[in-house]
Amino acid sequence: MKKFLSAAVSAFMFLCMLAVPACSASDRKVEIPPENTEKVTIPEAGCTIDFPVKKPYEYQMDLVLDTEAQTVGGHVVIEFYNDSTDPWNELCLRDYPSLFDKADVYASKEKSGGGITEINNVKDSRGGSLEVERDQDDVSVIWLKLKKPLKPGSVMKLTYDFVTKIPNNADRFGLANNIYNVTNFYPILAEYVDGKWSHAKYFVVGECFYSEISNYKVRLTVPDDYKVASSGERVLSSPKDGKLTYKFEAACVRDFVFCASKSFANEQRNCDGVIVNLFYNKENPPEKDMSTVSDVAFASAENSLKAFGEAFGKYPYKELDIVITPNAAGGMEYPNLVLIADYVCHSNIKMYEDFDQLDAVLCHEIAHQWFMGIVGSNSGIEPWLDESLASYAEIVYYEYLGGEKEKNHKYGLSKNEHSITKNWNDKDKLDAAFSEFADDMSYTRLIYSEGKAVLYQMEEILGREKFHGIIRGYVKRNAFKNASTKDFLKALYDCAGNDNEELNEMVGKVFRTKI
Template sequence: MLKKLCKIICIVTVIVLLTSSCGRGSESAQTFNPSSPAIKSINSIKPAVESSTKVDFPKNIYKMDVNLDTKSKMLTGEEKLTYINKSKISLKEVYFHIYPNAYREKETTPAQFGFNETFPEGFSEGNMNIKDIYVNGKVSDFEISGKDKTILRVPLKKELKPGSKVNFNLNFTVKVPKGKDRLSYYNSSYNFGNWYPIAAEYDDKGWHLDSYYSMGDPFYSTVSDYKVNITVPKDYVVAATGESAREKLKKGLKTYSFSESNVRDFAFTTSNKFKVKEEKVDGINIKCYSLGTDKELSEQMNYATNSIKIFNRFYGKYPYKTYSVAESSFLTGMEYPGIVFISDNPVYKKGGYYEAIVVHETAHQWWYGVIGDDEVNEAWLDESFACYSENIYNESIKNSREYFLQLKDYYYIYSKNNPDKKVMLKPVQDFKDDMEYSILVYYKGAVMLDDFREKVGNENFFKIIQTYYNRYKYKVTRTEDFIKVSNEITGKDWNEYFNKWLKGE
């Protein structure tokens, strides 16, 4: 996700780049040409070798049926979850995150960009009401806890052994707040990000039961399979994670069916004002949903297709059949598997910020989507990579590093003025403010990757990236995994180097 700081600073530099190096503001983007001699030092790199990764580890299976009432602003849902104990111990209970409850009170609402921006008409309450829960077909007790009431505990009558399955049925409603956030409605669009009961992760650190922090993207999940039916008024169009089947019309309502395997989350957005455009790129179906003009829709498609081509080339093939870019009443951009939410703010379109959002969020399809990480404790593993991906995009398509050099300059100015703020590898809640989080996790991480690239050379750098991508596809990585690949490819120990950057040692 592009943070508030990136709105103010990080991508403001891109605006300068887009308007100066390309000689334009809102004109159409240049078309990516992999054979172009724009920057030989990067475009001469051999394209990533396409590889398929067999998923040979257990996954949860989600099946959901939801209905959106646009009059009451209420979503009614039924979730059927086949949950697998992926841990090494027997479980007496299973926890879920029910993130919509964070919107119950102003004090717990994760308004990353401030309340005035997130709620332009004043605070609007949202919530999730769990009506009932069944475990293996039998009604179950449950308990809701956490300071923001976003933790759902379901006790098990019989211990769940490692590798064993249990079936949950959860019936719930979601009251959608009015605003411009991950979960919200405003004007003609509805955003449904982090909206359903999602199983919490249990690993060698135990249960991950973090609150819905306003800092960063405080989510952590492993890949699952999804089948989701979404019913909306017939004049609404739904953009969502995954492949879509034929829509079904009944009594003034339309049901969209989506399915996808090996994704960490499921999100959707819907509007009765969408203009839709589709194109095929590298065998991938690109779908763009715009609330603006036909010209803006074409630009949006250009940014999306260019991004997919470039990251396919330098990182590795996008493994899903569909990728969607959807405008909504959102403040910047937000990544989800197979879909990203993009702000409909007209100021961004005029200034060039819009392209940067699409590029950044598309990069997250690789860094967070395919390769996962614990975004609460090691956020640099996706945000630093996504931020630096903007530079890869600009080098390849624009023959320019101007954006990155401005970013680099700003980081060093901040570092000089804040010598006590060096550690970027720490939990999101330990950052003092959004400025520190964004400068260190986005900027410093990107500067580190560029410095590392300079030290190992282009060929080794991209070999490391591609090896890392192929090896950990669909898995969750930690910092030591990236360092391990770097050591392996170069034949050199980089632990001390990364510790200095990441931990300020």
């Protein structure tokens, strides 16, 4: 999620990015695992990011959005395998909508209508029904005790039916301004890491989401006057008896989300080879004349896809949807879909020029397609991995645009203006979990503002081309996997070596993770 920051960011002229010369393993003095001792090559600028050969998990969902009952539900089949070295005696699912039974997770004042998700007919394909057991400390955590353990490498299908209430909530999960934001809405398999199921607590200002790359095949039935934005691509829509059934396919994504409204206007443009769809409420739009908003949004998408494609590797999906909708934090990222708050779409919400905050929020959320989408991470436990990198990507974006925009947005980030090494409070660690921060403000300051400055100063120390190459290497190496701080530092030191004292001093101060 993007916190709406007023911190100005500063600038360098955009340089054409070239492939960074490979650095050999002998450059390193730091301890690294044996599998990475081969020669490290840096992917070329603008390289492709290929889908994995190995079959990912698969979700098949047959869903209905019931706008009279204000619910979403249906039948789900998850086919997955045990990707750990431990036998699994139980499974863990995350059911975030059940948190909306209580008032403390709502972002908006108009709140009502949430509830505990009904989950029924839970079955293991290897035989037997499974009981749903909710965690006593966290209603969003569901435990399923398996009657027969799932051995490492073994495959099973889990099936269940569910119905969840969609609350009145002007945020990422809820109905507001006649738009259903239907995200994190079905029970999803949690991640099993280091011998246990990961289930970080939900929080309103950021994310705790953490899941496995999967292929999604989704049938979604809505009233026939509704338009739908979603992850993946629409492959079919067929009307029947006042209903419209869409068929969506989303390959290699961590989640499937959709937004639906009978008031949606939809515009489509090709941006750097990607089909970009823009949705907004045409009956109650943020601006009377939406043509400038559309132009700004599509230009931002085009420039983001170009800048990030060059710096981090090409966007590997065919489509990207932008949905202008109520959203408390300004923006929110999902696979192939970003939510942009209607309040940032006003011309007078600006720092330097009309609509520049719409541009800033959009480029940040689109950057998450790389840092959250392509490279996943545990966003509740190591939030810097997606938020600091997406915040740094704003700099990459403004460097790409150049000129005044670049100067304005990079102000104050340079090590000559704000030295991380000199000014860092040793108690702060960038790789801290959300739960370690005293409050939302200190979380936002460190993870967004300081995290951005840390990464920008790495760029200054190593040079832009080399640093972009290192991040590209990190993305390529961890594409469609979940990465950790260790993976980032490995990618950094594999190329930078450990003899750069300026870099070492900063990394030593900022991170607690050692490699």
